[in-house]
Amino acid sequence: MIASLDSILSKTRGDRWIWLIVILLSMISLLAVYSSTGTLAFKRGVGAESILMKHLAMIIGGIGLMYISHKIDYRYYAGISKLLMIATIPLLLYTLVFGNHVNDASRWIPIPGTGLSFQTSDLAKLALITFLARTLSRKQENIKDVKQSFIPIMSSVCVVFILIALANLSTALMLFGVSVLLLIIGRISIKQIAVVCLAGAVLLAGVVFLGPRRKTYISRIHTYMHPEKATADKSFQSDHAKIAIASGGIFGKGPGNSTERNYLPDSFSDEIYAIIVEEYGLIGGLTLMGIYLFLLYRCIKIVTKAPKAFGALLACGLSFSLTIQAFANMAVAVGLGPVTGVPLPLVSMGGTSILFTSIAFGIILSVSRDNDEPKKVVVGEITEAP
Structure with missing residues (x-):
């Protein structure tokens, strides 16, 4: 034994x-x-x-x-993160339109032939965190550059946030909070973080007052x-x-x-x-x-x-x-x-x-x-x- x-x-x-x-x-x-x-x-x-x-x-x-x-050597997850992000956005969209509706929320997509369902927000959390870690670590030399660094980061955070929030607001808010923490640790400027938070607040208000x-x-x-x-x-x-x-x-x-x-x-x-x-x-x-x-x-x-x-x-x-x-x-x-x-x-x-x-x-x-x-x-x- x-x-x-x-x-x-x-x-x-x-x-x-x-x-x-x-x-x-x-x-x-x-x-x-x-x-x-x-x-x-x-x-x-x-x-x-x-x-x-x-x-x-x-x-x-x-x-x-x-x-x-x-x-697996964790460095390989940097390359995998790009593939995960490419797959995540279409999956989240598919879930919103064709996913199983439970309690007025469409969070799951069925896995054919298994009787099981797959919650795409779980994949999205892993994809966004690994993608942000990769992007922030590789762009440290020009981290304050708006075009090369800030726009790709902000767009990825906001797109994933809104797609999850339409069906699962609590998960979206927690993932957004973790993303902001990573931006702070990754030396993104305070002004740029404020812009991300403002965009998140606008999207949050839209989901709460206008969402399905x-x-x-x-x-x-x-x-x-x-x-x-x-x-x-x-x-x-x-x-x-x-x-x-x-x-x-x-x-x-x-x-x-x-x-x-x-x-x-x-x-x-x-x-x-x-x-x-x-x-x-x-x-x-x-x-x-x-x-x-x-x-x-x-x-x-x-x-x-x-x-x-x-x-x-x-x-x-x-x-x-x-x-x-x-x-x-x-x-x-x-x-x-x-x-x-x-x-x-x-x-x-x-x-x-x-x-x-x-x-x-x-x-x-x-x-x-x-x-x-x-x-x-x-x-x-x-x-x-x-």
Whole structure:
């Protein structure tokens, strides 16, 4: 057993703490999903074990993708980012027009012959972050040039933002925030960042007040700002999430003893944090929060050690994207934000979310692996490793 474990660990590289974090989050996910899918299983006429096995298959597939992506030299992702951006824009447009409509939102496109659906915004997040990291790192010498640097960067951020925001505003806002952080770290001037933020604000206003989901967005904002005026059906999800958290106490009701899982419509995805707190209490909620904070800390260490700008920007963008998404999900569950459709990374049940999150972890580990490997130094005709 120990020999086989050593054999597996010998084939993995990068920050070992991040590998441990992935394993912990996967275990938490299995427990939480199994506990919260009883009602879903009843509606589908299947056993909860059947849903758990599918979720386990996704986690195993995600870890496999993470392993593959961490073995690839992160520099190759610079070239891949161009292909991803070329594919992302048409896919987002196709999703808006021909995608599956769920809750008045078109976010998924079906994968023929599999019975599965693909959320294109997950690909768009990965594509935009890698593209920005590549562009910012390669244009440092003329980073303030409007034509060569600023216009390509601004156009890519704004186009992806508007295409995602029309169906998924919360994801678009988080991705826009991560993009602005990358622009600041990438030494874009304050004036140019202000222009990007102004353009984003104009697009945001257009989506909220003129977009196809304007009624949903305005209703959610109104419910959050004035909960006392909201009808029972409008505040149902947020109310039961608060009940779940309040009834959990300090130590929780225990694994599998949640009652609010029978009422929350998305207890296994968007509101899974509320179920975790209900079953494992304040201690469980704070522990999960601490895991994500520790993840951010380890990623920042990777960023500070990265010798190249592209690796630093890539790891920085992906780590901020994961942690901001995690805390946005937890904030919604405890009532610190309006209801959104943002999953908890590597914990919520979901196909493409788990797979693309795993790829993001793999890319971060690829940067970490490069940091840890000894650099070769050429001395005359002799190549040595210091």
